[in-house]
Amino acid sequence: MRILLTGGTGQVGWELARTLMPLGEVIAVDRSQADLSDLNTLKGIVEQHQPHVIVNPAAYTAVDKAESESELAFLVNAEAPRVLAEEANKIGALLVHYSTDYVFDGSKNTPYTENDATHPINVYGQSKLAGEQAIQSAGGDYLILRTSWVYASRGSNFLRTIMRLAAEREELKIVADQIGTPTWARLIAEVTVHVVRQSVFEQQSGIFNSNAYHLTASGETSWHGFAQKIVDIVREQGKAELKNQVIHPIPTTDYPLPAKRPANSRLSNERLEQQFGLVMPSWDNALRLCMQELS
Numbered sequence: 001m002r003i004l005l006t007g008g009t010g011q012v013g014w015e016l017a018r019t020l021m022p023l024g025e026v027i028a029v030d031r032s033q034a035d036l037s038d039l040n041t042l043k044g045i046v047e048q049h050q051p052h053v054i055v056n057p058a059a060y061t062a063v064d065k066a067e068s069e070s071e072l073a074f075l076v077n078a079e080a081p082r083v084l085a086e087e088a089n090k091i092g093a094l095l096v097h098y099s100t101d102y103v104f105d106g107s108k109n110t111p112y113t114e115n116d117a118t119h120p121i122n123v124y125g126q127s128k129l130a131g132e133q134a135i136q137s138a139g140g141d142y143l144i145l146r147t148s149w150v151y152a153s154r155g156s157n158f159l160r161t162i163m164r165l166a167a168e169r170e171e172l173k174i175v176a177d178q179i180g181t182p183t184w185a186r187l188i189a190e191v192t193v194h195v196v197r198q199s200v201f202e203q204q205s206g207i208f209n210s211n212a213y214h215l216t217a218s219g220e221t222s223w224h225g226f227a228q229k230i231v232d233i234v235r236e237q238g239k240a241e242l243k244n245q246v247i248h249p250i251p252t253t254d255y256p257l258p259a260k261r262p263a264n265s266r267l268s269n270e271r272l273e274q275q276f277g278l279v280m281p282s283w284d285n286a287l288r289l290c291m292q293e294l295s
């Protein structure tokens, strides 16, 4: 099996480049070979490699910057996935694509299911939703995996931001009225291997159904709870000189940013767990394992 992988320098892509290896030949293309905003080159890459599976974790993920760069955000998050889906359809390849909790407005009081109505409240979320819709319209086989609050021991993410800020300051102020589930990039990559393996088998058996799935760790917290847990684990691991940091809970209104964020980002994993026979681990157990590999 030949697997074309985009975005291998990103959090999820970096993990995928490793976890996908036992499934077959992984052809990882980075920005220098396949700039997602260059749609013709992207098309040519798929034609050249004729993959059986395309895995696309590359995305425009700068949530605040997207508010002023909406054209580029839509090009990378919606037009590039459209091209990948059209090319996948032509050659019968399976497209695995990632999306986000930010396709929802956060007004629901319980975790979102895949059947809930979308209503993004920022440009990034709008561009990711447009990407989902383009893939669904292309007519080929796809899996859309919506995840949330992704972190890893490398890359740019909330875990590393908090580690840095906590080392610099005695007090941090973190929003406590946005809830969701932090999800380790490695968990996303490991789950992807299971779903690709089963889906390719189903494709070959003629019983595959394209679908969207929510894929996060289990449990929930706020950004404040996430930050507090990071500092607690650092202390537990006795690694740094983090002793007296105070993490203050604040309302979103006290932390103004260009892009709005949903108040409720929780996603139900039930469909994923049922379809693929998986059980998602709790977010804090995964966080503890990830933090063991931070130097």
Ligand SMILES: NC(=O)C1=CN([C@@H]2O[C@H](COP(=O)(O)OP(=O)(O)OC[C@H]3O[C@@H](n4cnc5c(N)ncnc54)[C@H](OP(=O)(O)O)[C@@H]3O)[C@@H](O)[C@H]2O)C=CC1
Pocket (backbone or CB within 6 Å): 006, 007, 008, 009, 010, 011, 012, 013, 030, 031, 034, 035, 036, 037, 056, 057, 058, 059, 060, 061, 076, 098, 099, 100, 101, 128, 146, 147, 148, 149, 150, 151, 155, 156, 185
């Ligand atoms: N991060 C998060 O909190 C969440 C992410 N997601 C989704 O999960 C997926 C993976 O996200 P994550 O791994 O965190 O993303 P990262 O921001 O860590 O990585 C993004 C990747 O996309 C690549 N990329 C961006 N623009 C282009 C471009 N124009 N051409 C080629 N490559 C490009 C980057 O390349 P380069 O290194 O060259 O910049 C990088 O490899 C995405 O679909 C994202 O929308 C969903 C929910 C939460």
Ligand SMILES: Cc1cn([C@H]2C[C@H](O)[C@@H](COP(=O)(O)OP(=O)(O)O[C@H]3O[C@@H](C)C(=O)[C@@H](O)[C@H]3O)O2)c(=O)[nH]c1=O
Pocket (backbone or CB within 6 Å): 061, 062, 063, 100, 101, 102, 147, 148, 149, 150, 157, 158, 161, 165, 172, 173, 174, 175, 178, 223, 255, 261
């Ligand atoms: C650094 C910092 C952030 N915050 C708040 C701002 C924001 O509401 C929240 C998280 O900040 P971030 O900028 O990391 O969040 P953000 O970039 O919005 O994270 C999102 O990224 C995209 C790609 C997704 O798909 C989402 O699932 C989600 O992970 O924490 C504070 O309150 N205090 C602070 O000191």
Ligand SMILES: [Mg+2]
Pocket (backbone or CB within 6 Å): 061, 062, 063
């Ligand atoms: Mg961010």
